[in-house]
Amino acid sequence: MFTTLAAGTDSESLAQVAxxxxxxxxAITILSAWMIVISQNIVxxxxxxxxxxxxxxxxxxxxxxxxxxxxxxIVYAGGTLILxxxxxxxxxxxxxxxxQTMLWERCVAIGLGLLLAMLMVIALANTPIKQTGTEAVxxxxxxxxxxxxxxxxxxxxxxxxxxxLLVVMIGAAYMARRRA
Amino acid sequence: MSAQFIAxxxxxxxxxxxxxxxxxxxxxxxxxxASWIQHRxxxxxxxxxxxxxxxxxxxxxxxxxxxxADAIKNFLKEDFIAPGADRILFILAPGLALIxxxxxxxxxxxxxxxxxxxxxxxxxxxxxxxxIIFVLATGSLAVYGVVLGGFASNNKYSFLxxxxxxxxxxxxxxxxxxxILTIILMYGTARxxxxxxxxxxxxxxxxxxxxxxxxxxxxxxxxxxxxxFDLAECEQELxxxxxxxxxxxxxxxxxxxxxxxxxxxxAIFSLLFLGGWDIIPFVKLLPxxxxxxxxxxxxxxxxxxxxxxxxKITFLIFLAxxxxxxxxxxxxxxxxxxxxxxxxxxSLMMLIMTGxxxxxxxxxxxxxxxxxxxxxxVYVLMPYLPKGPAVxxxxxxxxxxxxxxxxxx
Numbered sequence: 388m389f390t391t392l393a394a395g396t397d398s399e400s401l402a403q404v405a406x407x408x409x410x411x412x413x414a415i416t417i418l419s420a421w422m423i424v425i426s427q428n429i430v431x432x433x434x435x436x437x438x439x440x441x442x443x444x445x446x447x448x449x450x451x452x453x454x455x456x457x458x459x460x461i462v463y464a465g466g467t468l469i470l471x472x473x474x475x476x477x478x479x480x481x482x483x484x485x486x487q488t489m490l491w492e493r494c495v496a497i498g499l500g501l502l503l504a505m506l507m508v509i510a511l512a513n514t515p516i517k518q519t520g521t522e523a524v525x526x527x528x529x530x531x532x533x534x535x536x537x538x539x540x541x542x543x544x545x546x547x548x549x550x551x552l553l554v555v556m557i558g559a560a561y562m563a564r565r566r567a
Numbered sequence: 568m569s570a571q572f573i574a575x576x577x578x579x580x581x582x583x584x585x586x587x588x589x590x591x592x593x594x595x596x597x598x599x600x601a602s603w604i605q606h607r608x609x610x611x612x613x614x615x616x617x618x619x620x621x622x623x624x625x626x627x628x629x630x631x632x633x634x635x636a637d638a639i640k641n642f643l644k645e646d647f648i649a650p651g652a653d654r655i656l657f658i659l660a661p662g663l664a665l666i667x668x669x670x671x672x673x674x675x676x677x678x679x680x681x682x683x684x685x686x687x688x689x690x691x692x693x694x695x696x697x698x699i700i701f702v703l704a705t706g707s708l709a710v711y712g713v714v715l716g717g718f719a720s721n722n723k724y725s726f727l728x729x730x731x732x733x734x735x736x737x738x739x740x741x742x743x744x745x746x747i748l749t750i751i752l753m754y755g756t757a758r759x760x761x762x763x764x765x766x767x768x769x770x771x772x773x774x775x776x777x778x779x780x781x782x783x784x785x786x787x788x789x790x791x792x793x794x795x796f797d798l799a800e801c802e803q804e805l806x807x808x809x810x811x812x813x814x815x816x817x818x819x820x821x822x823x824x825x826x827x828x829x830x831x832x833x834a835i836f837s838l839l840f841l842g843g844w845d846i847i848p849f850v851k852l853l854p855x856x857x858x859x860x861x862x863x864x865x866x867x868x869x870x871x872x873x874x875x876x877x878x879k880i881t882f883l884i885f886l887a888x889x890x891x892x893x894x895x896x897x898x899x900x901x902x903x904x905x906x907x908x909x910x911x912x913x914s915l916m917m918l919i920m921t922g923x924x925x926x927x928x929x930x931x932x933x934x935x936x937x938x939x940x941x942x943x944x945v946y947v948l949m950p951y952l953p954k955g956p957a958v959x960x961x962x963x964x965x966x967x968x969x970x971x972x973x974x975x976x
Binding site for chain 2: 428430431434437441444453454456457458460461464465466469470472473476477529530531
């Protein structure tokens with residue numbers, strides 16, 4: 388109805404400030420991810436994880452994937468992480484719980500991390516990255532297109548994910564039932 | 568820098584400072600409403616000139632200087648951190664409470680559109696494609712300030728307050744999201760400016776969907792931790808809940824976060840249900856998008872629209888204050904039952920009902936009887952639903968009015 392009159396996402400101004408904001412969000416993401424690894428207090432880890440997720444959501448916003456960013460905040464930052472915090476607080480006897488890592492655990496973690504980094508570098512090197520204008524990206528990511536695609540072309544994966552969530556929910560309700 | 572960028576920047580800066588300034592006066596209004604309801608005078612001694620006399624006005628100026636005095640007091644107080652507290656989280660928590668509230672309202676199109684040089688400039692924050700879904704995203708982050716503040720204080724009462732707030736906010740997010748989804752379904756768009764343009768000069772959404780509007784308002788109160796849902800900070804049980812250990816500006820930041828959340832939820836309520844900047848339903852008074860004649864009239868219309876929007880926000884906050892001083896607080900199990908056994912089923916059925924009306928292409932007026940039909944169906948079905956074992960019944964203490972003393976019987 389209003390398509391001819393509406394002002395969309397301001398792609399021109401976004402392109403001007405994008406490199407600067409990209410540096411900020413990337414720095415937040417990497418720094419807080421690093422802090423998760425070196426921190427020992429589990430609730431502080433959860434808070435750093437919040438900043439990591441928020442930084443990734445900011446990167447999504449910069450890529451004009453607004454819906455993805457909002458879902459990232461709602462599902463991961465607002466849902467999953469709060470449940471983790473909730474669980475940690477309710478189950479730990481000592482409120483300032485500390486996590487100590489063994490030497491062999493660190494070795495395994497560093498090895499796995501290096502393998503993953505190698506995989507990502509190889510994948511990046513073999514992917515041709517096409518430079519597209521921000522306008523094309525913005526138009527492809529409006530939520531109407533997304534909804535139509537999700538409910539026509541990708542209907543089966545969508546429904547499978549829904550069934551999976553239903554199974555998880557029934558399982559949780561079964562576990563939490565009152566035992567006679 | 569495009570014109571839209573500059574317009575958005577100006578509107579956002581102006582509105583941010585208007586809100587920040589108005590928060591202290593909203594606290595004064597809250598105290599005045601409390602005193603009005605409780606039949607006392609309220610703060611009325613601190614005038615603006617602090618003792619100087621302005622001819623023609625009462626010397627105390629109805630207590631209008633109180634907010635400034637409060638702010639100065641908050642700045643000058645000792646900023647105390649309890650020795651057992653987790654320092655980093657303790658300092659970060661008030662910021663985490665305020666920041667989500669500060670970004671949530673940027674999607675609100677306060678001034679509608681201004682036609683300038685052939686383009687329509689949005690007189691609001693960001694014309695985001697996802698619109699009000701963005702509010703849900705920032706609103707889901709609001710709980711962190713409360714829960715981390717309660718945890719970091721290393722105080723049992725604060726911790727309990729944080730726990731309660733988490734359970735409450737996670738529960739009430741579901742019906743809140745569902746009501747927003749219903750509106751998105753009704754108009755087929757999530758953009759805040761389109762939602763207002765659909766309602767402006769015609770029928771406001773509250774007339775189509777009164778029950779849905781009421782549910783949204785209840786969930787908004789619960790998300791802001793306002794009475795009767797202020798279990799996170801109830802003074803009688805938890806001393807002060809999550810902010811017991813906080814003093815000075817940290818405490819003030821928590822308070823500002825709460826009021827900012829109220830402003831945001833009132834703004835979202837008025838754009839979803841009260842037609843945004845529209846003055847009266849059914850009557851077209853202000854120009855809609857692209858209907859502007861001259862630039863001067865356009866600017867006057869934009870200012871009027873911002874004024875009307877702020878008036879609606881003020882009215883809704885006033886309503887929340889009256890509710891706070893009229894209703895007693897819920898018990899925690901009542902709170903959870905209200906969310907999971909009433910609001911979530913009703914909002915699910917409302918979503919299905921609206922979906923059917925949209926799918927069959929019926930007139931929107933069918934939504935009005937549909938609303939009451941849904942409530943009727945839930946009311947009829949409720950007694951037949953399986954019930955869990957009754958916990959939290961009144962304990963029949965001997966000698967209480969539920970259990971007369973054994974000697975008498």
